[in-house]
Amino acid sequence: MASGLNFLLAARRCEIGELEELAKTSELLGVLGRFTHELQRERGASNVYLGSQGGRFAAQRLEQIAQCERAAGEVRASFDRLDTDPSRVRNGARLFSRIAAVLHAMDALPALRERIAAQQLSPREATDAFVKLVAGLLAVVFEAADSATDPEVSRALVAMFNFMQGKEFAGQERAFGSLVFTSAGNDAAGQQHWRNLIDLQQGCLRVFQEFADPAALLANLSSQDPQVMADLERLRRLGCTPGRLDPDLSQAWFDCCTERIDAMRVVEAQLAANLRHLCGRRIEQARAELRDHQATLESLVRESSPAGPAHYGPHLERSVMALVQEQTLRLQAMSDELDTVRATLNERKIIERAKGLLMAHRHLSEQEAYKTLRQTAMNQNKRVLDVAEAVLAMADVLPAPAR
Amino acid sequence: MASGLNFLLAARRCEIGELEELAKTSELLGVLGRFTHELQRERGASNVYLGSQGGRFAAQRLEQIAQCERAAGEVRASFDRLDTDPSRVRNGARLFSRIAAVLHAMDALPALRERIAAQQLSPREATDAFVKLVAGLLAVVFEAADSATDPEVSRALVAMFNFMQGKEFAGQERAFGSLVFTSAGNDAAGQQHWRNLIDLQQGCLRVFQEFADPAALLANLSSQDPQVMADLERLRRLGCTPGRLDPDLSQAWFDCCTERIDAMRVVEAQLAANLRHLCGRRIEQARAELRDHQATLESLVRESSPAGPAHYGPHLERSVMALVQEQTLRLQAMSDELDTVRATLNERKIIERAKGLLMAHRHLSEQEAYKTLRQTAMNQNKRVLDVAEAVLAMADVLPAPAR
Numbered sequence: 115m116a117s118g119l120n121f122l123l124a125a126r127r128c129e130i131g132e133l134e135e136l137a138k139t140s141e142l143l144g145v146l147g148r149f150t151h152e153l154q155r156e157r158g159a160s161n162v163y164l165g166s167q168g169g170r171f172a173a174q175r176l177e178q179i180a181q182c183e184r185a186a187g188e189v190r191a192s193f194d195r196l197d198t199d200p201s202r203v204r205n206g207a208r209l210f211s212r213i214a215a216v217l218h219a220m221d222a223l224p225a226l227r228e229r230i231a232a233q234q235l236s237p238r239e240a241t242d243a244f245v246k247l248v249a250g251l252l253a254v255v256f257e258a259a260d261s262a263t264d265p266e267v268s269r270a271l272v273a274m275f276n277f278m279q280g281k282e283f284a285g286q287e288r289a290f291g292s293l294v295f296t297s298a299g300n301d302a303a304g305q306q307h308w309r310n311l312i313d314l315q316q317g318c319l320r321v322f323q324e325f326a327d328p329a330a331l332l333a334n335l336s337s338q339d340p341q342v343m344a345d346l347e348r349l350r351r352l353g354c355t356p357g358r359l360d361p362d363l364s365q366a367w368f369d370c371c372t373e374r375i376d377a378m379r380v381v382e383a384q385l386a387a388n389l390r391h392l393c394g395r396r397i398e399q400a401r402a403e404l405r406d407h408q409a410t411l412e413s414l415v416r417e418s419s420p421a422g423p424a425h426y427g428p429h430l431e432r433s434v435m436a437l438v439q440e441q442t443l444r445l446q447a448m449s450d451e452l453d454t455v456r457a458t459l460n461e462r463k464i465i466e467r468a469k470g471l472l473m474a475h476r477h478l479s480e481q482e483a484y485k486t487l488r489q490t491a492m493n494q495n496k497r498v499l500d501v502a503e504a505v506l507a508m509a510d511v512l513p514a515p516a517r
Numbered sequence: 518m519a520s521g522l523n524f525l526l527a528a529r530r531c532e533i534g535e536l537e538e539l540a541k542t543s544e545l546l547g548v549l550g551r552f553t554h555e556l557q558r559e560r561g562a563s564n565v566y567l568g569s570q571g572g573r574f575a576a577q578r579l580e581q582i583a584q585c586e587r588a589a590g591e592v593r594a595s596f597d598r599l600d601t602d603p604s605r606v607r608n609g610a611r612l613f614s615r616i617a618a619v620l621h622a623m624d625a626l627p628a629l630r631e632r633i634a635a636q637q638l639s640p641r642e643a644t645d646a647f648v649k650l651v652a653g654l655l656a657v658v659f660e661a662a663d664s665a666t667d668p669e670v671s672r673a674l675v676a677m678f679n680f681m682q683g684k685e686f687a688g689q690e691r692a693f694g695s696l697v698f699t700s701a702g703n704d705a706a707g708q709q710h711w712r713n714l715i716d717l718q719q720g721c722l723r724v725f726q727e728f729a730d731p732a733a734l735l736a737n738l739s740s741q742d743p744q745v746m747a748d749l750e751r752l753r754r755l756g757c758t759p760g761r762l763d764p765d766l767s768q769a770w771f772d773c774c775t776e777r778i779d780a781m782r783v784v785e786a787q788l789a790a791n792l793r794h795l796c797g798r799r800i801e802q803a804r805a806e807l808r809d810h811q812a813t814l815e816s817l818v819r820e821s822s823p824a825g826p827a828h829y830g831p832h833l834e835r836s837v838m839a840l841v842q843e844q845t846l847r848l849q850a851m852s853d854e855l856d857t858v859r860a861t862l863n864e865r866k867i868i869e870r871a872k873g874l875l876m877a878h879r880h881l882s883e884q885e886a887y888k889t890l891r892q893t894a895m896n897q898n899k900r901v902l903d904v905a906e907a908v909l910a911m912a913d914v915l916p917a918p919a920r
Contacts, residue, residue: 118617121617128606201534206531207531207532208852211524211845215845263610434621438621439618442614450870467853
């Protein structure tokens with residue numbers, strides 16, 4: 115039985131170990147959020163620069179590159195500080211692969227910037243390159259959320275990931291809108307794409323609202339300037355109206371979006387700080403519980419075995435049983451709650467997988483694949499998730515992808 | 518970029534670390550399988566002993582207790598050898614809690630045996646006590662299967678868990694049938710319970726067949742003596758026929774079941790050996806791939822940077838990109854496959870959770886809760902899983918459990 119107690123305490127210590135690893139990952143996420151924001155700004159500036167044939171934002175773009183590089187330096191330093199010892203890292207295989215992909219994409223930034231400076235890329239090509247890098251950064255955040263074993267931390271991570279993803283769709287909307295206003299026209303396909311970006315934002319923010327704690331919800335609510343939101347909706351309406359657009363609206367659109375995205379960045383930084391705080395609190399809590407357990411068990415062993423540690427009375431017997439049962443029930447409840455939180459992440463995985471399948475089999479771009487899923491869902495009055503599941507169920511009967 | 522390569526290699530090393538941990542758990546599972554088998558035999562002997570008012574199997578029972586204690590000693594030794602350092606264990610919180618519960622239940626065995634020897638328990642009470650301990654042991658196997666991150670190993674673990682669980686239901690059927698033949702009669706509820714035990718066995722063996730590799734399937738097929746299976750089906754039919762039973766069939770039933778279960782034990786031991794072999798092979802494979810990676814990268818760095826390690830050419834650039842992409846795709850494919858395998862485990866979790874809910878809210882035993890799910894499924898022509906999901910969806914509107 116003594117070894118049973120040891121395993122009970124070892125299980126507690128492992129919980130603390132898992133929380134400590136989450137705390138370290140949370141530090142990293144704060145830094146990634148900042149870098150993502152700077153990249154989003156650089157994407158916006160590059161877009162205006164390219165759209166105006168280098169006429170506008172030339173200086174702002176260079177300033178923004180300098181900001182971006184500072185944030186990139188912090189990211190590299192954070193990566194370098196990570197413990198990569200395989201015997202001590204839990205989610206290493208997936209997390210480190212994502213980081214390797216991010217670092218590789220970061221190394222490609224200077225070449226991308228040279229081509230933008232020389233105006234060798236269209237705004238859309240430049241946007242796509244930045245979108246890919248940001249997607250890689252968000253994939254790191256997703257891995258962190260997916261590997262969390264504490265339901266409370268997992269909730270916070272799911273809320274944060276969805277907020278960051280929603281902010282990224284807002285950034286993509288800024289880029290796309292700038293393109294539309296600069297080119298002074300929007301066709302039906304463009305309007306559809308714009309509506310997709312709005313839907314995707316709203317979908318992410320709905321999940322955020324479901325999982326965020328009240329303080330985060332309040333921070334988000336109070337960050338939204340009603341005037342900015344009204345301007346945004348007005349410009350969205352104008353941008354999606356067929357016919358010729360006033361190119362002067364381009365600047366108003368960019369400023370309005372930027373104001374909104376910068377406000378989101380403030381909320382995001384607060385989410386990151388809350389997450390670190392939450393990890394710290396959960397670690398303290400788990401340590402206090404471990405101390406309580408140890409003290410209870412020691413006093414029980416003392417009381418029940420005056421003849422020495424080899425003898426345990428029925429009193430201790432019952433207390434240990436209570437502790438084992440409590441621990442089993444607690445882990446069961448945690449696991450159930452975690453499954454509920456993870457369901458959201460799994461939905462995203464299923465949609466991603468269906469997208470990947472469509473991309474491989476029907477030679478679609480990522481955006482086209484998503485559009486196909488979404489259009490099918492609308493036509494059949496189903497959720498995108500249901501269509502994605504149906505696509506995956508059909509995977510075996512699809513022809514092999516052409517090379 | 519150098520650090521990108523480092524993370525790529527670190528990710529590989531983490532995969533190897535995960536496989537090494539799985540290999541250790543697999544060793545443990547072999548020992549748990551043997552102990553489970555001895556417990557099942559002791560349960561059977563105790564059942565006959567109690568059912569015959571101590572008239573039969575008195576000596577066999579004592580012999581079997583000695584066998585069981587030897588296997589228990591191996592289990593304790595294996596537990597003691599486990600690394601419980603929280604910084605080095607991945608699934609510690611859940612695995613160690615399960616182990617603590619098992620050790621606690623093992624400590625209660627001597628008292629259980631005394632009460633059986635003194636005939637202070639009914640056969641059904643004794644059976645239930647053994648069933649609980651075996652369920653604890655199988656929960657350890659389930660945790661191991663649930664924490665595996667390699668799809669091939671995960672498949673083998675899911676196959677093994679379901680085979681062990683199916684064998685346990687076969688053992689419960691042996692115990693229940695002995696009871697029926699000894700008491701010389703079976704009522705409608707008893708017949709229903711018997712059918713449930715047969716269904717549960719078949720469900721487990723179906724999952725086993727889905728996930729086992731061809732060698733394991735063949736081993737299982739050739740282990741089944743057609744004569745034994747024919748006898749089993751004949752005795753099942755007799756046992757489920759209303760009316761008076763010949764008590765002499767009790768011995769024939771026990772022998773026939775025992776022969777079948779012992780044959781399953783041979784297959785189970787082979788599954789455990791195959792699992793250890795598979796882990797070893799996957800580790801070797803992953804190590805070879807890591808060495809290949811390292812060699813490729815080193816030669817690329819040498820070729821492309823005659824001026825020194827600080828300069829990388831476009832050739833290396835492209836090779837690294839290919840490696841990063843290959844790694845990402847590989848992990849994605851592994852994760853997809855793992856999700857498919859895990860779906861089976863999740864189904865079990867959902868049914869367990871629905872059972873727990875019914876037990877708490879309607880004060881049912883575990884068997885009654887499962888019967889309720891199963892009966893509802895049959896009435897509504899649905900799967901048990903669908904009914905379990907419906908029960909969980911209703912959880913919020915159920916009244917709070919009475920204390």
